[in-house]
Amino acid sequence: MISGTLMLFNWSLKMDSKSIYPHIIRAVFSFIMFFSISIAFMDAFGTSRTGLRFFETMCYLNVLLITVSGVSYFVTALTEEKDAGTFALLRLAGMTALSITLGKSTSRLVSSLMLLVIQLPFTFLAITLGGVLWQQIIASYIALAAWMVFVANLALFCSVRCATSGRAAGMAGAILGLMLVLPGLIVNGVAAFPAGFVPGVISETLNSIPPAFESISIFERLRVLLQTDRPVVFFGQQFWISMAIATALFAISTLTLDFWSAPVEAGGPSENPAIRRWSVGRSWPMAVMWKEFLFFTGGRSFFIAKMIGGGLLFAGFFVLQRSSIDNSFYTLHGDYAWGAFLTFAGFLALEVLLYSSGCLFYEIRQSTQSTLAAIPLTGVRILLEKAGGCLIALIPTMFWLGATVFSGYEGIARECSMTMVISFLIVLGFSSHIAVILSLYTRWAALPLTVLISAPAFFCLAAPILGLTAATNAVARSQHIEMTLLLSAFVNIFWTWLFILLPIQLWIRDRWNHISQF
Amino acid sequence: MVDVTQQTIPAISVTNLSHAFKGHQALSQVTFCVMPQTLHGFVGPNGAGKTTTLKAICTLLKPSWGEIQVFGSSVRADPISVRRRIGFMPDHFSMYRQMTVFEYLDFFAAAYGLQLKQRDQVIHDVLTLTDMDGRRNDLISGLSRGMQQRVSLARVLVHDPDLLLLDEPASGLDPRARIELMEILRELRRMGKTVFISSHILSELAELCDSVTIIDRGQVKFSGPMDVLLESPDELPTYNLRLAAVYDNVIARIRELPGVDDVREPEFTTGRDFNIHLASSLSANDFLKSLLTLDLPISSFSQQRRHLNQAFMDLTTRGVRT
Numbered sequence: 046m047i048s049g050t051l052m053l054f055n056w057s058l059k060m061d062s063k064s065i066y067p068h069i070i071r072a073v074f075s076f077i078m079f080f081s082i083s084i085a086f087m088d089a090f091g092t093s094r095t096g097l098r099f100f101e102t103m104c105y106l107n108v109l110l111i112t113v114s115g116v117s118y119f120v121t122a123l124t125e126e127k128d129a130g131t132f133a134l135l136r137l138a139g140m141t142a143l144s145i146t147l148g149k150s151t152s153r154l155v156s157s158l159m160l161l162v163i164q165l166p167f168t169f170l171a172i173t174l175g176g177v178l179w180q181q182i183i184a185s186y187i188a189l190a191a192w193m194v195f196v197a198n199l200a201l202f203c204s205v206r207c208a209t210s211g212r213a214a215g216m217a218g219a220i221l222g223l224m225l226v227l228p229g230l231i232v233n234g235v236a237a238f239p240a241g242f243v244p245g246v247i248s249e250t251l252n253s254i255p256p257a258f259e260s261i262s263i264f265e266r267l268r269v270l271l272q273t274d275r276p277v278v279f280f281g282q283q284f285w286i287s288m289a290i291a292t293a294l295f296a297i298s299t300l301t302l303d304f305w306s307a308p309v310e311a312g313g314p315s316e317n318p319a320i321r322r323w324s325v326g327r328s329w330p331m332a333v334m335w336k337e338f339l340f341f342t343g344g345r346s347f348f349i350a351k352m353i354g355g356g357l358l359f360a361g362f363f364v365l366q367r368s369s370i371d372n373s374f375y376t377l378h379g380d381y382a383w384g385a386f387l388t389f390a391g392f393l394a395l396e397v398l399l400y401s402s403g404c405l406f407y408e409i410r411q412s413t414q415s416t417l418a419a420i421p422l423t424g425v426r427i428l429l430e431k432a433g434g435c436l437i438a439l440i441p442t443m444f445w446l447g448a449t450v451f452s453g454y455e456g457i458a459r460e461c462s463m464t465m466v467i468s469f470l471i472v473l474g475f476s477s478h479i480a481v482i483l484s485l486y487t488r489w490a491a492l493p494l495t496v497l498i499s500a501p502a503f504f505c506l507a508a509p510i511l512g513l514t515a516a517t518n519a520v521a522r523s524q525h526i527e528m529t530l531l532l533s534a535f536v537n538i539f540w541t542w543l544f545i546l547l548p549i550q551l552w553i554r555d556r557w558n559h560i561s562q563f
Numbered sequence: 564m565v566d567v568t569q570q571t572i573p574a575i576s577v578t579n580l581s582h583a584f585k586g587h588q589a590l591s592q593v594t595f596c597v598m599p600q601t602l603h604g605f606v607g608p609n610g611a612g613k614t615t616t617l618k619a620i621c622t623l624l625k626p627s628w629g630e631i632q633v634f635g636s637s638v639r640a641d642p643i644s645v646r647r648r649i650g651f652m653p654d655h656f657s658m659y660r661q662m663t664v665f666e667y668l669d670f671f672a673a674a675y676g677l678q679l680k681q682r683d684q685v686i687h688d689v690l691t692l693t694d695m696d697g698r699r700n701d702l703i704s705g706l707s708r709g710m711q712q713r714v715s716l717a718r719v720l721v722h723d724p725d726l727l728l729l730d731e732p733a734s735g736l737d738p739r740a741r742i743e744l745m746e747i748l749r750e751l752r753r754m755g756k757t758v759f760i761s762s763h764i765l766s767e768l769a770e771l772c773d774s775v776t777i778i779d780r781g782q783v784k785f786s787g788p789m790d791v792l793l794e795s796p797d798e799l800p801t802y803n804l805r806l807a808a809v810y811d812n813v814i815a816r817i818r819e820l821p822g823v824d825d826v827r828e829p830e831f832t833t834g835r836d837f838n839i840h841l842a843s844s845l846s847a848n849d850f851l852k853s854l855l856t857l858d859l860p861i862s863s864f865s866q867q868r869r870h871l872n873q874a875f876m877d878l879t880t881r882g883v884r885t
Binding site: 321330332333335336340411413415416418419420421561562 | 618621622623624643644646647649651653655656657658659660661662663666669670671672673674675676679682700718
């Protein structure tokens with residue numbers, strides 16, 4: 046067993062070190078770290094705790110990266126074998142379930158932990174800047190490592206449980222998302238009901254859930270650690286609980302590996318043909334768009350689920366608002382409008398990035414790119430139809446985002462300007478293009494890399510956007526042109542497309558055509 | 564068989580095709596021609612350039628040099644119209660495994676621009692041809708390899724292409740599935756399709772193909788009718804004689820006939836088989852007339868042909884290309 050595990054572990058590490066892309070990822074990671082430090086450093090000028098601010102930024106960037114890695118990189122530990130149809134070969138080689146889970150997941154975890162280690166020289170800069178102690182840095186990195194181990198094992202469980210990488214990523218994303226929003230939902234949900242309406246036992250049980258989540262929350266742990274007036278404990282409750290849950294998840298993954306990875310019964314019909322006919326239907330004249338919508342984004346059933354889920358979330362904000370400030374049925378106010386807007390905008394960004402990083406990789410994973418490229422459509426038309434299929438899948442989120450803007454415009458406008466919205470859209474457009482091109486070079490690292498690149502890119506792009514908006518406004522006013530806001534939006538989007546997005550689009554086309562040859 | 568000489572425009576015309584990958588010369592001055600409504604074999608060792616040639620023909624690869632025409636249309640200048648006339652089946656399984664058989668074919672039929680009404684009929688026809696009609700609602704992921712190969716073949720037929728480009732269609736199939744696939748290919752030829760098939764299974768190609776191209780290390784070693792390739796390379800033809808029973812002194816009796824140069828009994832035979840070399844002045848017909856005078860019970864008499872394996876070995880070089 047040990048030799049098999051070591052062999053798989055060695056093989057995974059060798060593959061990782063032989064391939065050029067993980068090294069590029071690490072180099073990009075280091076560069077972006079340095080860039081983030083520079084941004085944080087500039088941001089922290091004038092504050093008394095420059096080192097603390099800078100270190101805080103790095104910690105939260107790490108949390109974001111680890112979480113994104115969970116739904117993209119760790120989650121494919123076993124599903125990549127299932128996707129490629131090579132999982133059975135591992136079993137044929139006489140490897141036990143423990144060898145497989147240990148060998149396949151540990152190498153990824155080790156190489157990811159190395160990414161945390163390479164940051165340490167940078168982070169000790171925070172001590173010289175002031176406001177943070179070395180004990181806080183070490184304790185924070187222990188907490189981050191525990192969070193990474195927890196996320197990696199949660200992803201391993203999803204990888205064992207699900208048949209494809211896409212489903213595993215969806216499951217891991219849903220669980221991690223739930224961990225973030227569930228405590229808040231429970232607290233606000235219980236508070237929304239009149240006193241005595243919820244029975245005491247249920248209320249007590251529900252109220253005990255948020256503290257339980259808090260005990261493994263990396264955000265809570267970092268908040269506590271970065272308060273300098275408290276004594277530093279290296280291995281806090283978050284560390285032990287995260288490690289215990291991670292161990293349990295690893296054990297469950299190993300024990301259930303055979304059960305969930307049993308080969309599909311060959312030859313049987315797919316499902317009830319009538320249900321299938323409804324959920325899939327006939328191919329549209331724009332066949333690639335149909336395929337993308339039905340088989341990549343989840344299709345009609347997922348579309349309806351998102352519509353209903355979005356509606357419930359939208360209604361949830363109204364319920365919360367009614368319980369606290371007013372009885373309005375049609376208008377969201379203040380923080381509720383802003384909160385709903387941020388939630389739907391966040392979902393939109395997440396969906397866009399997931400689709401962008403997966404839509405072309407989906408073809409590469411199934412080796413269907415040459416078959417698809419051989420149909421009598423140009424490469425550009427195929428890519429546009431793929432984008433169209435993804436856009437259809439975005440309709441539910443965009444619909445509820447629009448509904449939020451419609452019902453809570455005043456509250457949203459108080460918090461953010463139109464320029465910010467334009468900046469967000471431009472950065473989202475840029476990020477989606479980066480995700481597409483990265484997915485044609487790397488495997489599942491496209492999404493975390495996109496997040497890494499987009500974070501500093503936001504600062505790089507925001508300044509020219511603001512400058513261009515101001516310049517357009519000034520010129521428009523001097524020429525007595527009205528609707529300066531729309532004009533500046535148009536100018537911004539046009540120049541961004543011409544100088545940033547168009548070159549990336551041409552790059553995507555060329556890379557796609559190149560890959561289609563194989 | 565169709566008289567190929569009457570067809571003027573070749574189905575595939577490859578002229579001086581060359582291509583290099585990062586300094587490695589994959590193809591060098593490849594030139595050959597495939598006539599319409601024929602079954603053309605494309606044979607070569609691993610790394611000979613078969614798949615590169617196929618990808619160039621089916622518009623996926625832009626060659627560094629040379630010209631390819633499919634039914635007179637240039638692959639470089641008009642790839643979209645070429646794609647409409649060809650059906651390409653790659654050497655690896657590339658299928659949307661989460662689709663059902665019907666959905667998969669419906670998708671490709673729609674991608675080729677077929678209307679909804681046409682699609683039902685076409686899908687029914689191709690599924691019947693490939694004997695997969697009973698599995699139309701099955702998920703592709705649940706099909707065996709042989710069945711997936713049939714679905715792949717059905718897929719390349721949905722838009723009724725004139726030319727089928729099949730890259731190793733029989734690889735990984737069990738003998739039964741392989742024989743059934745060859746039957747389908749024969750049926751397609753009868754239907755008037757041109758089939759360009761790359762394969763390693765030489766014995767089946769020899770039976771199946773009208774013409775063949777042998778490629779080795781990026782260069783064409785032979786291209787032409789299968790009969791020409793399989794003719795004996797000796798200057799004088801050799802004939803195989805088989806008798807219905809064993810007789811004494813047969814070799815000496817045949818040698819005494821006029822125009823016979825040599826008679827030998829092949830190794831590991833039961834005394835009923837003989838290889839006969841005739842003098843150039845004697846025709847096979849005249850020899851057979853004189854042979855009948857010996858009153859031997861002849862079971863069969865035929866001109867000896869090389870096996871495709873032998874032709875392949877003679878034309879290609881030993882070892883893996885570096």
